[in-house]
Amino acid sequence: MAMRKPLDKAILTALLAGGLTLATAATAAPQGLYSADELTDAEVYGKDNPSEEIGDVEDVLLDDNMQVQALVIDTGNLLDMGSKQYVIQTGHFTVETENGDDLDNIEYKVHVDLTEQEITQQPEYTNDWWNQTKQATAKAWQNTKQSAESAWQNTKAATSELLMDAGQAIDKAGEKTQQAADDAADNMGGNN
Structure with missing residues (x-):
């Protein structure tokens, strides 16, 4: 767990430096600052049923400019295809913040604008x-x-x-x- 802290700080710095190219949900205002630690393991929701969790964020992928390029989501047993991890490119997801004023209780929900079928057609991680x-x-x-x-x-x-x-x-x-x-x-x- 101690090894992950420098990575979390590097990702958080990258998210800040890169302007966090994650969009926020239409009903939520941009937060301006996001926690990579909390974004990892955030619940993921698909387009088919926006209130039903389909997985969680496994990883955040950055490019050479330290900007977010994609999220890796672990889908559990989506469409009975077994547990797999898919790469969801920036532009296909939004991040909703809950408890944004409380660092100890901050949570994110990731909404993917793809159907479950479309998610399974994304690159497998x-x-x-x-x-x-x-x-x-x-x-x-x-x-x-x-x-x-x-x-x-x-x-x-x-x-x-x-x-x-x-x-x-x-x-x-x-x-x-x-x-x-x-x-x-x-x-x-x-x-x-």
Whole structure:
């Protein structure tokens, strides 16, 4: 249990830093601060019967930016399919807070906007899923990083070219102005 406390603090910090991308229930006002410890093990309710518990939160998944990407819910024996854990992406659930003013008694309810059948079609939380998703996410992050660097370098090169072109145009304009001034001086000198 002592090992879990640093993880809880890290998740809470991540939730705060990431702005907790969890939405609150339509009838509840945003709380502004959420406890990762209390969110883990929160009761989960599905779209089919919003008052019947279908499982609980097993884990909170964060991305490289420390923002919540998904919840893992343990469904018990949902649709008689045996106890399984499913990954529910952010955007498919809301969090309702109860006793939000009392840290010792704070509780959350997670409402999934999917039917029980749709929940069973979500990715199952397994080692294979974890490893594949972790690799795909890392690759996507690297591609995004490289694209951003490439875009920055292209922007920097284009800006440099524009500045060089502008400098050359100014030099040419200066040369023409100087030439016009010299011509005017010559013409004035010849008229005297």
